[in-house]
Amino acid sequence: MELTLLGTGSPAGLPEPDCPCARCAAATGEEARAATALLVDGTLLLDLTPGPAFAAARAGRSLSGVRQVLLSHPHDGPALEVPAGLPAPVRVPDRQELALISGHRVRALALDAPGTGYRVTGPDGQRLLYLPPGAALAGTGTGEGTGAGTGQAGGAGGARGSGGARGSGGAYDMVLLDVLGRPDALARLRQAGAVGAATEVLAVHIGHDVPPGSGLHRRLAAAGARTVPDGTTLTVGAYPGPAAGPGAPDVPRRTLVLGGARSGKSAEAERRLAAFPSVVYVATGGSREDDPEWDARVAEHRERRPASWRTEETCDLVPLLESEGPPLLIDCLSLWLTRTMDQVGAWDDERWTRGGAAELAGRVRVLVAAVRRTPRRVVAVSNEVGSGVVPATPAGRRFRDELGRLNARFAHECEHVLLTVAGVPLPLR
Structure with missing residues (x-):
């Protein structure tokens, strides 16, 4: 799977509008972050960043092939901007699964806070986990529940509901979550074996309550995670390890x-x-x-x-x-x-x-x-x-x-x- 991060910031973005704090003042260039949104293989969009079409264009991507738009967290800001041609965004009920004609499977996972987590399984079996800001998985922390509900989810592209949990357990290839706001969420995933040595952990939903620049990267690296600038494209399952450069995980003994x-x-x-x-x-x-x-x-x-x-x-x-x-x-x-x-x-x-x-x-x-x-x-x-x-x-x-x-x-x-x-x-x- 190919993943493009259209945004990596908190729902309000970074800098936050009209915020005079030092962190927001320093949030320029690669330190500026739009609200987190993920484009998976050009066909699945997880969350909407303000100006999604422009965000995709800046990353060298197009939204013309998107067949499903899913929301993960409650939206209490301005009305969502849905560009023409995109399907209407929906939220999948907990423990239901969508199968897309592209070959992707998306399962909605219950959280301990308002919102929905998503496990995305690619056509070749790679798996990523995406959690909204301020949330951790409910229960054991694996997200491998056995919900029995079935149902029809909206959206184009032949998405359909599915009962039962499809996809194997074990460690994910990639996890994207609020590492700094909910470090315990990452700890629980490690405890359950859902994050292992080969899992790439990316911090998203980054706001103005974290240190800027190198301080942010050092703090994430100590947690075994990293972050990347908006517009970065990554391959799920191709964990780069410490060779990824500045900010790559370097957890000391x-x-x-x-x-x-x-x-x-x-x-x-x-x-x-x-x-x-x-x-x-x-x-x-x-x-x-x-x-x-x-x-x-x-x-x-x-x-x-x-x-x-x-x-x-x-x-x-x-x-x-x-x-x-x-x-x-x-x-x-x-x-x-x-x-x-x-x-x-x-x-x-x-x-x-x-x-x-x-x-x-x-x-x-x-x-x-x-x-x-x-x-x-x-x-x-x-x-x-x-x-x-x-x-x-x-x-x-x-x-x-x-x-x-x-x-x-x-x-x-x-x-x-x-x-x-x-x-x-x-x-x-």
């Missing part, structure tokens, strides 16, 4: 996110794993008695995390790193170091010089070796210190120095290293 207090480092770390299922959140801070302010911080982090994540409150990181399992998010290394320095007596000068320093160095070596060998995807958070006032006490300077050394050794083992400043992640590696 190990990532270290550094930053100062309230810099956004924890939120950035969580975003990097939001599209993956069954993440284990490793909280090294534990709980503290009679400290409501600390409890409020912990609650804030907990409420931000997906409900499917599991929490481990521990500083015993090595067994987790050495075992097989889902991704780990370690938050944070500075608290692990504090606890470990407590255990080796680092705050007592005499004990520190008589073996505490050597014991701490040994524990750091073991941790770093476990990071080097880990079979799991790992995102770790740590504080970046040493850029401000020199601590007034020997213990404070000792902690600063040891955390700097730990960060450097941990970063040495990571494919990606980020520094967050004022909520903006800056790639160091």
